[in-house]
Amino acid sequence: MTDQVISGTDLSRLRELNSLTVVRALRDQPPATVTELAKLTGLSRPAVDVIAQGLVTGGWATVVEPSGSSVVGRPARRYRFRATAGHVIGVDVGAHKILTLLADLDGNVVHTARCTVAADADPPSRLAALDAVLATCLSEAGKTEQDIWAVTIGVTGPVDASGKTTLFTPLPGWQTVDLAAHLSDRFTCPIVVENDCKLAALAERWQGAARDANDIVFLLAGLRIGAGLIIDGVLRRGYGGAAGEIGALKAVRWLTAPSHLGQCPGVPATVSPDDAAAWVFNAARDGNRDARSAVNRYVKDLAIGTAALVLALDPQVVVFGGGFSRSADLVLDPLRRELGRLCLRLPDVRASTLGADSVALGALRLALNEVDQRLFTLGLSAPVAPRR
C-alpha cells in the first residue's frame, strides 16, 4: 500500500540524500561505527552499512580496524572521513606580507609558506611574489596544482562578485587586478577572492575567540580599521560585497583613530611610521603618560565606530583582532567602558586568539566551505579536484 506513493526517482534521490547524510556525519565526527552513524543520522543500521562500504570504495572514507582485543566479543570497525582525499589553499595578500596555508579537507594545516612584500609594490611585483610563494608552498608540501580542490585569497578593500576591489583598495594599483583570472592560469579548481576582515571574522568563529557565537562583530585593527560581520552564524557580504566598510564614514572616527598613535609625542625619529603604534603601545604599558593618553584617544575613537556596529547589529561578541590585538591588554577594558556608555546592551568584548594568521586561516575556512557546498549540493562523485 504505502509503496505506491514512492516512485523509483524518489527512491534514488533518497539514497543519494542518505549517502550525503552519512558523509556529513563522518565529516563532523571522530571515527564512528555503523551503529553510531545510524544513531547520528536517524538511518537504519543496514542502510548505513551499505552506504559506508560504498563510501570506502568511492574514496570518501577509510576503515579504522579495531585495535586490541575486547572482553565482550569482536569490537566494531570504525569509519573515518578521508580528509586527505583533497587539499585546499588559503592565502592572505597583505600590504607587507603574503601568507599561504595548505590544508587537508579537515582543515589541518600541512604546510605554511610566507614572504614579505614592499607596501608600495606595484601589481606585477605583488602578483609575482604571490606566484612564487604558492609554488614554494606546493612543492615543499609535495603537491601539485591538481591536488588542490579550492583556493581562497584574502585582500584588503571590499571585494565585488568578480573578485575585484574596484570600489577601494589601499594596495597600489590593485583596483585593476583580476586575481581570480590570474590564478586560473595555474589552478583548475574554484578560486574565491574575499575581503580580509570578512575572512578573519570567519577564522575567529572557526578556531578563535568566537567559537561559541553566531552574532559577531570582528574588528581588524591596525594602521587601518576594518570590520567583518557574522550574523545568525553566516558571514555577511552585503549586496555588493561591501558590508563592514563603516570605517569610511568620517563621523564614526575610524579614519582618524590610528593617527592618535602615530602622532604621539616622543616617538623616536628612528621608529618608522609603520612601527610607531607598536612603540606607543609599549611605552603606554611602561607608564609613559603621553603614550597612555594617545592610547586613550585611540580607544575613544575606535569605540564610536564599534558602538555604531553594536547598536546596528546587537551582536553577542565583539572580537578585537588584527595587528593591534597584540596590545589588547591596553585596549579591551577602556573599549568596554566606552561601549557601556554608548550602547544599549554591552556585548562580550574579546581579544583575537589568532592574531596575524587570522586572514589566511579564514581563507582556508572559506575554501573548505566551497568544497562542502559543492559536495552537498552537486552531490557525490569520485573524490577529485572539482573544476570551475
Added chain:
Amino acid sequence: MTDQVISGTDLSRLRELNSLTVVRALRDQPPATVTELAKLTGLSRPAVDVIAQGLVTGGWATVVEPSGSSVVGRPARRYRFRATAGHVIGVDVGAHKILTLLADLDGNVVHTARCTVAADADPPSRLAALDAVLATCLSEAGKTEQDIWAVTIGVTGPVDASGKTTLFTPLPGWQTVDLAAHLSDRFTCPIVVENDCKLAALAERWQGAARDANDIVFLLAGLRIGAGLIIDGVLRRGYGGAAGEIGALKAVRWLTAPSHLGQCPGVPATVSPDDAAAWVFNAARDGNRDARSAVNRYVKDLAIGTAALVLALDPQVVVFGGGFSRSADLVLDPLRRELGRLCLRLPDVRASTLGADSVALGALRLALNEVDQRLFTLGLSAPVAPRR
C-alpha cells in the same frame, strides 16, 4: 534490492515531508491541478493525487471544480489552500494610536479596527484601549479568540526575548509591561511582541517598496528615527533583540535630526509640537526659505546614520518609511545626494508605499510566519488554532 535501505520509519517520514511539500506549494500558488503540483514539487502524479485528497479531508485544502466545458476532454479539478482555515491578528501599539488588522492565512485583511490613545497614557489606560480595540475587531469580524492562530503586536523600543521593552521605550511606564502575559489571558494561540521598525521592514518586503529585495535598510522616520534590517531575506533581531538601534548613538545625528524641523522659525504658535514637522514640510513644498533650510538640515543629519547603516551592511535598498514618508518627495533626492557623497556604493533609495499601516501589516506577516513555522516544523495535524 533497493528497498532494503528504506525502513518503515524512513517511509513514513518521507510521506509526511511530501504532504508538507504539497501544502507549501499550494500556499504559494493560485489553484493548481495535480499535474501542476507534481511538476512544482518533483513528486509523482499518483503520489500528489493521494496527498491532495488527504489535505482536503483534513481541512487544509479545498477543491476548485472545473468551470465551463473544454474542447479537449474534461478539464482537471484544481486544489486551493484553504486560507480561511484560520486567522491571525497584527497590532500596532503606537504612541498616538492602536491599529488592529485581522487576516486569513493568505494574509487577506478581513477586518480593521483602530483607536487613538493619548501620548502620555499610562500602561493601564493603553492596555485597556488595546483590549477594547481587539474586542471590537473580533466581534465586528464575527470571530472569537479561539479562531485566531497567532497574534503579533508591534511596540516601539527594542524588544527582548520575553516580549518586554526593558532597555528603552518612549511609551510612559512601558518598561514594566508584559504584553504577552497580558494577552495570554484571552488568547491561547502564540503571541509575539516585536519592535515596530522591524515589523515595518517586514511589511515593506512583503507588500511594499522592497518586494524585490533581500537586503534592506528600513527607516521608520517620524519624531524619532528607527531602523529595521533585513539581511539575506531574513529580518535580523540581533542577539538581544536590539538590532537597528543605531539612532541611540549621538555621533550619527538621528537623535537631533527631527529637532531641525520642530525648531524651524515661523512655525505658528497654534501648531502643536507633534504637527510642527508636517507644517514645515508643507511650507518647504510652498517655497518657504526657512522651511527648506530646516528640511535640508534634517536630511543631512538623517543621512549620517543612514550612511553608517549602508556602509555597515551594503544593502540593495533603503526604504524611507514612517510618518515623515508622506514628505518623501522633499527627502529622497537630497538623501540620495548625501548618501552618494558618504558611501562607497549607493543603494536604491525608495519611499515606503505602506505609510502608517506598515507596522500592523508587518505584525500580520510575522503572525503568518509563526503559523507557517509551526506548520512546517511541527507537522500537519487538524487545522485548528495552535496552543502555546
